[in-house]
Amino acid sequence: MGSIEQSVQSTDHHGPAKGITRWLYTTNHKDIGTLYLLFSLTMFFIGGCMALTIRAELFQPGLQLIMPEFFNQMTTMHGLIMVFGAVMPAFVGLANWMIPMMVGAPDMALPRMNNWSFWILPFAFSMMLSTLLMEGGAPNFGWTFYAPLSTTYAPPSVTFFIFAVHMMGISSIMGAINVIATILNMRVPGMKLMDMPLFVWTWLITAFLLIAVMPVLAGVVTMMLMDIHFGTSFFDAAGGGDPVLFQHVFWFFGHPEVYIMILPAFGVVSEIIPTFARKRLFGYASMVYATASIAILSFIVWAHHMFTVGLPLVGELFFMYTTMLIAVPTGVKVFNWVATMFRGSMTFETPMLFSLAFVVLFTIGGFSGLMLAIAPADFQYHDTYFVVAHFHYVLVPGSVFSIMAAAYFWLPKWTGHMYNEAMGKLHFWLSFIGVNVTFFPMHFLGLAGMPRRIPDYALQFADFNMVATFGAFLFGFSQLIFVYNVISCIRSGKKATAQVWEGSHGLEWTLSSPPPYHSFTEPPAFTSPHRANG
Amino acid sequence: MRRNGRALLFAGLFYAPLVSADWQVNLIEGATEISRSVYNLHMVIFYICVAIAVIVFGVMFWSIFWHRKSRGAKAAHFHESTWVEIAWTIVPVIILVSMAVPASTTLIQMYDKNSAELDIQITGYQWKWRYQYLNQDIDFFSSLSTPPEQISNEQIKGENYLLEVDKPLVIPAGKKIRFLLTSNDVIHSWWVPALAVKKDAIPGFVNESWTRVDQPGIYRGQCAELCGRDHGFMPIVVEVKSPEDYQMWVAEQASLKVVEQQSAQKEWSQAELMIRGEAVYKASCAACHQLEGQGIPGVFPALVGSPLMSGDSAEHIDAVLHGRSGTAMQAFAEQLNTVDLAAVITYERSAWGNQGGAVTVQQIAELLKE
Numbered sequence: 001m002g003s004i005e006q007s008v009q010s011t012d013h014h015g016p017a018k019g020i021t022r023w024l025y026t027t028n029h030k031d032i033g034t035l036y037l038l039f040s041l042t043m044f045f046i047g048g049c050m051a052l053t054i055r056a057e058l059f060q061p062g063l064q065l066i067m068p069e070f071f072n073q074m075t076t077m078h079g080l081i082m083v084f085g086a087v088m089p090a091f092v093g094l095a096n097w098m099i100p101m102m103v104g105a106p107d108m109a110l111p112r113m114n115n116w117s118f119w120i121l122p123f124a125f126s127m128m129l130s131t132l133l134m135e136g137g138a139p140n141f142g143w144t145f146y147a148p149l150s151t152t153y154a155p156p157s158v159t160f161f162i163f164a165v166h167m168m169g170i171s172s173i174m175g176a177i178n179v180i181a182t183i184l185n186m187r188v189p190g191m192k193l194m195d196m197p198l199f200v201w202t203w204l205i206t207a208f209l210l211i212a213v214m215p216v217l218a219g220v221v222t223m224m225l226m227d228i229h230f231g232t233s234f235f236d237a238a239g240g241g242d243p244v245l246f247q248h249v250f251w252f253f254g255h256p257e258v259y260i261m262i263l264p265a266f267g268v269v270s271e272i273i274p275t276f277a278r279k280r281l282f283g284y285a286s287m288v289y290a291t292a293s294i295a296i297l298s299f300i301v302w303a304h305h306m307f308t309v310g311l312p313l314v315g316e317l318f319f320m321y322t323t324m325l326i327a328v329p330t331g332v333k334v335f336n337w338v339a340t341m342f343r344g345s346m347t348f349e350t351p352m353l354f355s356l357a358f359v360v361l362f363t364i365g366g367f368s369g370l371m372l373a374i375a376p377a378d379f380q381y382h383d384t385y386f387v388v389a390h391f392h393y394v395l396v397p398g399s400v401f402s403i404m405a406a407a408y409f410w411l412p413k414w415t416g417h418m419y420n421e422a423m424g425k426l427h428f429w430l431s432f433i434g435v436n437v438t439f440f441p442m443h444f445l446g447l448a449g450m451p452r453r454i455p456d457y458a459l460q461f462a463d464f465n466m467v468a469t470f471g472a473f474l475f476g477f478s479q480l481i482f483v484y485n486v487i488s489c490i491r492s493g494k495k496a497t498a499q500v501w502e503g504s505h506g507l508e509w510t511l512s513s514p515p516p517y518h519s520f521t522e523p524p525a526f527t528s529p530h531r532a533n534g
Numbered sequence: 535m536r537r538n539g540r541a542l543l544f545a546g547l548f549y550a551p552l553v554s555a556d557w558q559v560n561l562i563e564g565a566t567e568i569s570r571s572v573y574n575l576h577m578v579i580f581y582i583c584v585a586i587a588v589i590v591f592g593v594m595f596w597s598i599f600w601h602r603k604s605r606g607a608k609a610a611h612f613h614e615s616t617w618v619e620i621a622w623t624i625v626p627v628i629i630l631v632s633m634a635v636p637a638s639t640t641l642i643q644m645y646d647k648n649s650a651e652l653d654i655q656i657t658g659y660q661w662k663w664r665y666q667y668l669n670q671d672i673d674f675f676s677s678l679s680t681p682p683e684q685i686s687n688e689q690i691k692g693e694n695y696l697l698e699v700d701k702p703l704v705i706p707a708g709k710k711i712r713f714l715l716t717s718n719d720v721i722h723s724w725w726v727p728a729l730a731v732k733k734d735a736i737p738g739f740v741n742e743s744w745t746r747v748d749q750p751g752i753y754r755g756q757c758a759e760l761c762g763r764d765h766g767f768m769p770i771v772v773e774v775k776s777p778e779d780y781q782m783w784v785a786e787q788a789s790l791k792v793v794e795q796q797s798a799q800k801e802w803s804q805a806e807l808m809i810r811g812e813a814v815y816k817a818s819c820a821a822c823h824q825l826e827g828q829g830i831p832g833v834f835p836a837l838v839g840s841p842l843m844s845g846d847s848a849e850h851i852d853a854v855l856h857g858r859s860g861t862a863m864q865a866f867a868e869q870l871n872t873v874d875l876a877a878v879i880t881y882e883r884s885a886w887g888n889q890g891g892a893v894t895v896q897q898i899a900e901l902l903k904e
Binding site for chain 1: 572575579583593603604638641693694695721732738755756761830832861
């Protein structure tokens with residue numbers, strides 16, 4: 001009797017369950033968003049420790065701390081964990097928290113599936129991390145796992161890796177379906193697609209990318225599984241297969257994947273810069289079209305990762321031109337952000353600092369990307385530290401900084417408390433210096449001829465490697481400030497108002513801070529001040 | 535500092551681009567027409583990027599400085615301008631076209647593989663390169679010659695640490711040389727920055743590339759595609775000789791062949807085989823099976839106490855000669871000569887307390903004839 005009464009009661013006031021079951025069984029978009037973000041932060045630190053292991057080994061020439069096998073395992077796991085465990089789940093977490101609130105919905109469209117798509121991840125990553133303890137060690141063939149190194153010559157743990165990738169893919173697809181269903185079906189009456197905030201737009205496009213390419217990844221790992229265990233020869237030349245086929249299939253997934261990791265970042269920054277410039281976003285419509293163009297182009301440029309595999313001349317030219325073309329919509333976005341700042345009334349709170357750093361450093365990553373697009377020059381850059389510098393500039397001060405910016409921007413909304421601004425700024429400046437000291441010298445190392453993924457190097461690479469290692473430790477340890485700031489924000493921190501920032505507009509800021517457990521139980525009035533398109 | 539000074543000294547003696555001073559921040563111009571046009575292309579694009587950066591970040595920092603709330607800036611209300619947005623789509627397109635033209639020209643040049651005067655097949659192995667001069671009787675393996683003691687920091691590192699090999703690729707200056715690249719196991723990538731040649735060596739494929747080096751010299755590079763545990767220890771050294779010196783080198787190779795054949799005829803004692811075998815083992819086997827034959831659990835089997843080492847020698851010999859398909863164990867019959875094969879098998883069967891006993895050079899020679 002008692003339990004029935006209790007359940008009736010809890011249905012009445014719609015509050016969260018108590019204890020661990022709240023988190024295990026939750027179908028609430030905010031709880032799931034929080035779970036995703038905490039999971040991502042955990043993975044960020046695990047992947048970060050691996051990065052520091054790599055950097056510590058590379059501090060000086062010679063083998064000091066770890067042996068080459070373990071070095072290869074670290075580079076592989078670092079890449080996989082950061083891509084699939086840290087960056088992607090962080091954006092899904094932000095989507096879960098913010099999209100229903102931004103479109104005026106009570107929750108995600110498919111809440112039970114939402115619970116599933118999160119809870120698959122801890123299992124997938126436990127499986128992946130467990131390979132570190134297996135005989136023969138963890139996957140050691142790089143995050144791109146090129147065949148035949150990953151099929152014929154890999155440790156037995158590769159099978160666990162394949163199943164872990166399958167599970168991550170399932171999780172991502174379910175998350176993407178949920179995002180699309182929420183955005184298309186649950187917008188408040190009166191909100192047209194071209195009224196939506198850019199964060200919602202970028203996620204809508206990202207979700208379509210995810211649905212398009214995650215099955216390709218699943219396909220390629222399944223082909224590997226068949227080659228390893230069932231006697232097929234998809235990638236084995238001796239059996240009539242083709243090792244280059246692996247790369248075509250992998251990069252047909254892999255190139256859109258890099259945009260999956262940056263498009264939501266564009267959305268975040270497009271929310272933050274107008275807020276702190278106190279001015280509407282410049283060129284809303286062209287931002288939307290640019291995002292869509294980048295997404296479409298991402299499907300026809302995959303072979304620029306393969307300029308050295310021996311493509312025919314026509315192929316090289318085609319992929320060179322299409323890759324260069326991506327600079328146009330990306331440029332439009334950068335120009336629009338700068339035009340938004342121009343003649344604004346700017347202040348520099350922590351989220352704005354991270355966003356400004358994003359614009360500058362992401363653009364530097366874009367420049368090196370343009371250089372890499374030039375096929376004849378790419379023969380010199382390919383698979384060197386120049387590439388490492390390039391993609392870390394777009395992924396760390398790009399994706400990761402935008403996630404940090406988003407966390408600071410929305411923390412007061414999520415928790416109802418302000419974070420410590422001074423500590424936030426300290427975190428920003430240490431991260432900013434750390435990132436540049438780590439990754440800028442890698443451009444020089446690559447141009448001077450240091451290949452990537454080597455555990456030991458020739459003497460002329462010694463000095464810049466030492467500098468990069470200092471930077472990496474500075475960046476890594478300064479992230480602890482962020483953790484401390486978040487915890488103290490949740491526990492204490494000044495009360496935050498509903499609007500939080502002077503320049504904020506949009507539906508999410510009409511809710512109290514923290515918002516009620518079910519965001520909008522009644523569809524809110526959607527009027528012109530809340531429209532993103534001005 | 536000591537390293538710096540020595541590098542500068544050596545830079546004067548040889549033109550060895552990878553061994554220039556520390557803190558090198560840019561691509562090298564290289565030693566071929568192609569490498570110089572790649573360098574120029576690289577610089578042009580770099581300067582265009584710098585120019586764009588100055589303009590875009592200039593406007594941004596102008597705004598950050600002048601349009602601050604703390605300076606009393608009031609926000610303007612514009613948020614659209616069709617002609618501005620069209621302009622900043624068109625202008626980048628024009629810039630891109632101006633980059634694409636020289637890039638395409640260089641690329642087309644690089645793909646012109648006609649009228650080569652010498653063909654060399656390069657095969658990637660875990661973790662060494664094989665160079666076969668087509669239509670000539672020259673065929674050898676080239677592997678890292680840096681002593682393991684330097685890698686493990688027990689010895690001072692040498693000038694060309696990790697960029698030195700036992701037998702460099704030798705080519706004549708001023709001649710167009712075509713490379714045919716393939717691989718025996720996984721994907722490798724043959725890269726020498728001074729020649730601006732980087733091409734993947736893929737099992738089951740033959741890729742083409744070419745070079746023509748103007749001046750004699752020593753040019754160094756490394757494998758550029760992750761190929762397993764010793765990926766970082768797979769250097770490439772190209773020795774470019776004047777055509778006369780090159781001819782002398784070719785003649786020398788023929789006489790070396792004769793010496794090798796004579797040594798295979800000689801009676802080898804077990805003690806001699808053990809000494810030679812240890813050297814071969816260090817160069818060809820220790821990377822996987824480790825110096826003490828202990829192997830790496832789950833990856834490379836141990837040789838110490840292995841039944842294969844003490845049992846019937848035929849099975850052991852077969853594994854060394856023909857490899858084990860589906861594993862990293864290579865077929866050494868093509869890589870080592872008969873004496874080296876007999877020596878290393880004898881060494882493995884008798885070292886570290888193994889009780890397998892010796893095999894003879896004749897035994898191996900018989901098996902290879904079959």
